[in-house]
Amino acid sequence: MTDLSSTSTRSRESARPLPQAPLVLGIETSCDETGIGIVRGTELLANTVSSSMEEHARFGGVIPEIAARAHLEAFVPTLRQALETAGIQLKDVDAIAVTAGPGLAGALMVGLSAAKGLALAAGKPLYGVNHLVAHVGVGLLESSSPMAALPENTGALLVSGGHTEILRVVSLTSQVQLLGSTIDDAAGEAFDKTARLLGLGYPGGPAIAAAAAHGDPTAFRFPRGLTMPKFEGSAQAPGKHRHNWSFSGLKTAVARAVEQFESAGREVPVHDIAASFQEAVVDVLTSKAVRAAREHDIHTLLLGGGVAANQRLRELLTERCAEAGIELRIPPVSLCTDNGAMVAALGAQLVAAGVEPSGMDIPADSSQPVQRISV
Amino acid sequence: MKNYHGGVILAIGSSAGASVAVLDHGRVLAQWRTAETTNHAEVLAAAVAETMRQADVDGAGLSGVVVGVGPGPFTGLRVGLVLAHALAEVWQVPLQGLCSLDSLAHRAVTQAPAGDSAGASGGPVEPGSEFLAVSDARRREVYWARYRSRAAPGADHAGPDHAAPGHTGPDPTASAELLDGPHVSAAGELPDLPAVGIGAGLYSESLTARSALEASWLPDAVELGQIAQSGSPSVLREPLPLYLRESDAKVPAQMRPRMAAP
Numbered sequence: 001m002t003d004l005s006s007t008s009t010r011s012r013e014s015a016r017p018l019p020q021a022p023l024v025l026g027i028e029t030s031c032d033e034t035g036i037g038i039v040r041g042t043e044l045l046a047n048t049v050s051s052s053m054e055e056h057a058r059f060g061g062v063i064p065e066i067a068a069r070a071h072l073e074a075f076v077p078t079l080r081q082a083l084e085t086a087g088i089q090l091k092d093v094d095a096i097a098v099t100a101g102p103g104l105a106g107a108l109m110v111g112l113s114a115a116k117g118l119a120l121a122a123g124k125p126l127y128g129v130n131h132l133v134a135h136v137g138v139g140l141l142e143s144s145s146p147m148a149a150l151p152e153n154t155g156a157l158l159v160s161g162g163h164t165e166i167l168r169v170v171s172l173t174s175q176v177q178l179l180g181s182t183i184d185d186a187a188g189e190a191f192d193k194t195a196r197l198l199g200l201g202y203p204g205g206p207a208i209a210a211a212a213a214h215g216d217p218t219a220f221r222f223p224r225g226l227t228m229p230k231f232e233g234s235a236q237a238p239g240k241h242r243h244n245w246s247f248s249g250l251k252t253a254v255a256r257a258v259e260q261f262e263s264a265g266r267e268v269p270v271h272d273i274a275a276s277f278q279e280a281v282v283d284v285l286t287s288k289a290v291r292a293a294r295e296h297d298i299h300t301l302l303l304g305g306g307v308a309a310n311q312r313l314r315e316l317l318t319e320r321c322a323e324a325g326i327e328l329r330i331p332p333v334s335l336c337t338d339n340g341a342m343v344a345a346l347g348a349q350l351v352a353a354g355v356e357p358s359g360m361d362i363p364a365d366s367s368q369p370v371q372r373i374s375v
Numbered sequence: 376m377k378n379y380h381g382g383v384i385l386a387i388g389s390s391a392g393a394s395v396a397v398l399d400h401g402r403v404l405a406q407w408r409t410a411e412t413t414n415h416a417e418v419l420a421a422a423v424a425e426t427m428r429q430a431d432v433d434g435a436g437l438s439g440v441v442v443g444v445g446p447g448p449f450t451g452l453r454v455g456l457v458l459a460h461a462l463a464e465v466w467q468v469p470l471q472g473l474c475s476l477d478s479l480a481h482r483a484v485t486q487a488p489a490g491d492s493a494g495a496s497g498g499p500v501e502p503g504s505e506f507l508a509v510s511d512a513r514r515r516e517v518y519w520a521r522y523r524s525r526a527a528p529g530a531d532h533a534g535p536d537h538a539a540p541g542h543t544g545p546d547p548t549a550s551a552e553l554l555d556g557p558h559v560s561a562a563g564e565l566p567d568l569p570a571v572g573i574g575a576g577l578y579s580e581s582l583t584a585r586s587a588l589e590a591s592w593l594p595d596a597v598e599l600g601q602i603a604q605s606g607s608p609s610v611l612r613e614p615l616p617l618y619l620r621e622s623d624a625k626v627p628a629q630m631r632p633r634m635a636a637p
Contacts, residue, residue: 058626065449065622072453072616076460090465106450109416113454116420117461121434196627360421363414 022094022351025082025118026344029111030103030131031162032056032067034074036082037341038093039348042140042148045086047334047341050074053203060196060204061189062161064104071110079118082340090122095357097347100128100375101368103162108364116360125357127347128375130368131338132158133176135304136169137346138335151327155179155298157289159313160305160338161188161203164245164285166292167370172346173353178370179292180243183226187281188307190247194254194277198270208274209310215275222253222276224284235295243292250280282313290320300327308336350374382438383430385462386600387423389415389455390447390475391510391573394596395422397430401604404430406597415454423458434466441603443594444472445617446518446557447510452616459614472614473602478594479508479572480522480551481602483585497569497585499549500524507566509574509582510594512559517574517582518619519565520556524549550607559619 021041028035032053038046052070056062083089098115101108112128119126136156140148156167164182169175185193188205195204200211225246226232233239254277261268293301301321307313314330321328335341355374362375383404388394393415394408407422427433442459445452456472463470483506489498500506502524509519526549562578569585576590584590602610 059624060627063622063624066624068450068453069616069618069622072457072460075457076464079464106453109450109454110457113416113420114457114461117458118465120420120424121462121465360424361417363417 018352018354019094020352022348023088023092024095024097024344024347024351025090025093026134026340026342026347027096027098027111027115028131028134028338028340028343029071029107030099030101031107031338032062032070033338034071034078035338035340035343036078037339037344038082038086038088039141039341039344041348041352042345044141044341045088046082047339048078048082048085049334049339050078057202060202061192062104064106067104068106068110071107075110075114090118093122093124095125095127095347095351096122097127097129097343097350099131099134099343100358100362101131101365103131103366105364105366108366112362112364120360125351126360127350127355128358128362129343129346129350130370130373132163132165132167132370133172133373134342134346136167136176136302137172137349138304138331138342139302139329140349141335141341141345142329142331151300153298154300154302155293155296156302156304157285157317158305159187159285159303159307161192162186163305165370166243166289168296168298173349173355173373176370176373179296180245180288182245182247183241184246184248185251187245187247187285188305190251190281191307193251194274197255197258198268198274200270200274205307205310208278209312211271211274212278212312215269215271215273217275217279219269219272220257220276222280223249224280225249227284243288245284245288247281250277278310278312282310282316285313286317286320289317290324290326293326294324298326300329303328303330304336306337309333346373383432383436384439384441384600384603385423385427385437386441386596386603387419387455387459388443388475388478388594388596388599389419389451390443390445391593393419393422393451393455395419395426396596396600397426397432398597398600398604401601403597403600404432408595410593412448412451415451419454420458423462434462434468437466437468439469439471439603440466441471441473441599442614443475443478443596443599444612444615445475446512446559446619447475448513449616449618456614456616470614471603472612473599473610474520474553474557474612474617475594475599476508476510476518476520476557476572477551477553477602477610478598479510479592480506480520480553481598482592482595483508483522483571483589484524484549484551495586496588500585502526502549505554505568506585507568507570507575507582509562509565509570509572511573511577515561516559517562517565517578518557518559519574520558521554521566521568522551523554525552550605553610557617557619
């Protein structure tokens with residue numbers, strides 16, 4: 001039964017010529033942002049985001065059930081606003097793209113089911129795409145040409161509350177390689193947990209950054225995870241975790257520091273701890289990312305994810321990329337955080353490349369590997 | 376309030392298993408269902424496409440969409456609801472919700488007389504009698520509501536012979552009036568009334584099922600469509616989920632005021 005519907009979509013699609021600059025609507029619901037974006041090729045027409053962040057604030061982190069409830073309520077209003085902003089109707093689009101994974105399963109399923117409904121009702125091909133690769137697709141929306149391509153050997157450093165990865169993009173539509181990732185907490189998660197520990201509130205990124213502005217980043221020497229020689233090895237004989245990160249030890253070190261002050265009855269030096277924590281995260285993130293880029297012949301590095309808003313990360317990454325002769329691209333924050341435009345941008349690339357649409361029966365894959373660009 | 380009394384409608388249920396039906400004036404043109412509870416996001420959209428194809432109807436031929444709003448397990452429930460929202464939005468047809476337990480109650484009052492169907496049922500609930508519709512809420516609890524069977528005003532003849540969902544239209548002589556609910560609670564806390572629905576089967580020590588057959592029932596899109604087309608718009612609801620429970624999240628100890636912010 002499901003084969004029938006997807007087969008007819010595929011044959012209809014292959015019968016007409018591929019659009020040069022496809023008009024694509026993208027849907028993103030993998031975490032706490034309900035994002036709907038519209039692009040024509042690499043031209044951004046709309047990027048509408050409804051966030052449930054405030055509802056998670058009192059918990060100090062994203063609550064999956066609350067996020068999923070918010071996606072359902074936000075879907076139709078966000079869709080209407082995106083279409084109005086772009087000045088188009090759904091019948092005009094060439095395809096519907098949606099984040100199929102990775103992400104929170106219950107949240108992903110809301111966007112996926114909605115996307116299937118739109119595709120079915122409007123008779124459009126559906127593309128279930130990879131959230132991480134979509135973050136890289138944002139790099140194309142900066143361009144002024146209608147259907148730009150990424151530079152050869154582009155790398156992407158993705159840093160958010162759910163992800164910490166460095167990717168090598170040979171082809172956005174067919175070959176993406178994971179060079180390294182966190183083995184425990186995501187960097188943004190470490191910011192949230194540390195902010196909680198220091199009583200700074202949620203989201204942790206801006207809260208830590210604000211406190212750090214008044215602190216001494218060298219006051220505490222917090223650990224840089226997975227930097228011992230046995231983990232890193234050498235360029236010729238790389239260790240198992242040469243390009244990987246770990247932030248759980250850092251979080252524990254901050255907790256110990258706080259406890260020492262508290263048990264001694266002394267005031268916790270929140271500013272200095274925040275600054276030293278931020279420096280530890282940013283230092284190990286950038287040093288490992290730049291080395292991975294150098295060793296994989298990456299000449300252009302794209303920064304993505306919510307932590308890209310962190311000023312200290314931007315500074316140090318800019319400095320270290322310049323030293324290594326790597327061109328750094330940092331999109332506007334509204335395109336770094338989760339959004340539907342990035343999903344639409346990747347969808348447009350897939351349509352233009354003639355990639356087969358997805359079937360109506362595709363699942364949400366909460367741990368979708370980066371190699372699976374579309375499903 | 377939108378009136379579905381007439382035209383072809385699409386009905387979607389995802390509060391327990393999942394189901395799809397296309398109806399014309401209460402007559403079922405095509406239907407689909409699964410008792411599987413964990414793959415709604417994969418199968419439901421394709422099932423809608425296939426059911427509409429079998430019914431030989433497209434979006435332009437529909438006068439509305441109705442969707443079961445639960446109560447039911449949240450993730451599957453949302454999959455059906457957001458699908459219905461998306462379809463109705465593109466087709467520009469009215470979308471209305473119905474309590475999923477209404478489906479069980481409707482079946483209880485319109486089913487064939489005892490002995491007529493393959494499994495032994497209790498037969499239609501007598502007009503004026505009260506009963507419970509009960510579904511599985513997991514965590515050792517049930518979703519439930521209390522109903523009363525009533526004959527339609529002016530009905531003066533017995534309804535046509537009428538089998539399991541979908542084979543014929545609704546029995547025009549009977550309907551179920553919601554008296555109380557829906558609620559979520561432990562099975563032992565429910566009123567002592569005959570019960571229909573899978574909840575009665577799961578907690579047979581606490582609940583009195585009308586029959587073994589009726590204690591296996593799941594809500595179904597066929598009855599959601601039949602109720603919507605029965606001309607009693609008062610039962611229609613906003614197409615938003617009846618969760619009945621908050622999320623389980625607890626505020627972590629660290630988020631409570633602990634040390635002075637700088």
